Amino acid sequence: MSGVKKAVVLVSGGLDSATTLAIAQHQGYLCHALSFRYGQRHVAELDAANKVVEFANVGIHNTIGIDMGKIGGSALTDPAIDVPDRPTQGIPVTYVPARNTIFLSLALGWAEVLGVQDIFIGVNAVDYSGYPDCRPEYIQAFEQMASLATRAGVEGRVTRIHTPLIELSKAGIIRAGVDLGVDYSHTVSCYAADDRGYACGVCDSCRIRRDGFLSAGIPDPTLYR
Amino acid sequence: MSGVKKAVVLVSGGLDSATTLAIAQHQGYLCHALSFRYGQRHVAELDAANKVVEFANVGIHNTIGIDMGKIGGSALTDPAIDVPDRPTQGIPVTYVPARNTIFLSLALGWAEVLGVQDIFIGVNAVDYSGYPDCRPEYIQAFEQMASLATRAGVEGRVTRIHTPLIELSKAGIIRAGVDLGVDYSHTVSCYAADDRGYACGVCDSCRIRRDGFLSAGIPDPTLYR
Numbered sequence: 001m002s003g004v005k006k007a008v009v010l011v012s013g014g015l016d017s018a019t020t021l022a023i024a025q026h027q028g029y030l031c032h033a034l035s036f037r038y039g040q041r042h043v044a045e046l047d048a049a050n051k052v053v054e055f056a057n058v059g060i061h062n063t064i065g066i067d068m069g070k071i072g073g074s075a076l077t078d079p080a081i082d083v084p085d086r087p088t089q090g091i092p093v094t095y096v097p098a099r100n101t102i103f104l105s106l107a108l109g110w111a112e113v114l115g116v117q118d119i120f121i122g123v124n125a126v127d128y129s130g131y132p133d134c135r136p137e138y139i140q141a142f143e144q145m146a147s148l149a150t151r152a153g154v155e156g157r158v159t160r161i162h163t164p165l166i167e168l169s170k171a172g173i174i175r176a177g178v179d180l181g182v183d184y185s186h187t188v189s190c191y192a193a194d195d196r197g198y199a200c201g202v203c204d205s206c207r208i209r210r211d212g213f214l215s216a217g218i219p220d221p222t223l224y225r
Numbered sequence: 226m227s228g229v230k231k232a233v234v235l236v237s238g239g240l241d242s243a244t245t246l247a248i249a250q251h252q253g254y255l256c257h258a259l260s261f262r263y264g265q266r267h268v269a270e271l272d273a274a275n276k277v278v279e280f281a282n283v284g285i286h287n288t289i290g291i292d293m294g295k296i297g298g299s300a301l302t303d304p305a306i307d308v309p310d311r312p313t314q315g316i317p318v319t320y321v322p323a324r325n326t327i328f329l330s331l332a333l334g335w336a337e338v339l340g341v342q343d344i345f346i347g348v349n350a351v352d353y354s355g356y357p358d359c360r361p362e363y364i365q366a367f368e369q370m371a372s373l374a375t376r377a378g379v380e381g382r383v384t385r386i387h388t389p390l391i392e393l394s395k396a397g398i399i400r401a402g403v404d405l406g407v408d409y410s411h412t413v414s415c416y417a418a419d420d421r422g423y424a425c426g427v428c429d430s431c432r433i434r435r436d437g438f439l440s441a442g443i444p445d446p447t448l449y450r
Contacts, residue, residue, distance in 0.1 A: 113298030
């Protein structure tokens with residue numbers, strides 16, 4: 001296995017992470033996929049993650065359970081908070097407190113066990129719904145912390161957090177993915193998808209996704225209910 | 226509740242976190258306790274956390290499950306790796322990759338939901354078993370990352386990670402705790418405790434704890450089997 005570049009890629013089942021996985025593979029990485037069962041409202045997201053991973057040629061696919069409902073505070077994990085059906089000002093209620101930090105921390109631990117120093121995450125600072133943990137300065141700070149947190153870091157091996165989508169528009173992401181053969185019909189972006197993966201068409205995430213396909217001039221394969 | 230200082234305190238059931246909780250309360254914080262069910266070898270640790278929290282006067286006690294066995298790589302979460310019964314060189318196999326980062330990330334998320342900016346963790350850089358994520362430079366880097374990760378950070382409210390034990394010897398920790406009325410018979414430090422919480426007496430953690438009581442000149446209330 002020496003000489004093979006390996007990476008851990010966070011795969012949620014959404015459009016962004018499917019594209020990120022394709023980009024990492026295109027860059028020559030043997031990819032291990034990491035998904036989370038974190039109290040999402042719907043099982044469709046994990047079904048989509050399984051489909052994306054099946055279709056791609058990954059190494060290991062690991063799904064880690066985290067009881068994030070115990071944290072609460074987000075429409076995505078707390079059934080008492082509704083997903084908004086129209087745009088809102090500021091950081092929206094779909095923001096899951098510290099989610100990317102929690103996900104990247106678990107990726108960091110798994111990467112260390114696998115002997116991997118490259119982690120890919122599909123965060124995006126353009127059409128990003130206003131989440132603080134999608135900004136480049138956050139990612140940079142996480143990298144700095146990671147290099148001090150681990151055995152690898154102590155031994156001088158630096159962990160890199162790759163964010164190939166961070167500067168792309170949603171249309172740009174979709175074009176990049178289509179060029180690499182990503183089948184977006186496998187992905188689910190909707191915050192309120194039903195169990196079959198059918199999208200609501202009105203939440204923030206649906207709106208950004210639909211506009212992305214429109215601007216990219218690519219037919220939208222999303223199943224709307 | 227305005228004017229009341231609130232904190233989230235990580236409580237594992239060990240000697241260090243019990244002392245940290247007592248120190249945070251002594252500093253005037255209303256403390257919410259956070260524990261983790263993360264695939265520890267034994268239930269004694271969580272039983273001890275419950276006892277420590279019951280005895281102290283905390284606000285909410287939240288126990289979050291994380292499937293860290295899926296990460297593997299540590300004698301503490303992987304039944305295939307034995308806990309060593311004698312000192313080892315370098316970072317030991319009881320090191321759980323990125324554990325403090327994962328725990329602090331979840332604390333960060335919960336703190337944000339509670340509107341709390343102060344997090345206490347009982348890391349210690351002196352008798353610390355050689356874990357990289359117990360060093361002051363790591364804690365500082367986590368704080369910097371945290372201020373960029375959250376809604377609170379974006380709004381200018383800085384998260385502080387308090388590490389009151391970081392410069393203390395184990396004997397110093399024990400003396401501080403005894404002065405504050407901590408009952409160490411409630412705590413379990415052993416990496417290989419049995420279900421009743423009886424300690425092996427030979428693992429790294431037992432050795433450091435036993436030496437601590439000896440140097441502090443305080444009777445060791447630990448139940449050895």
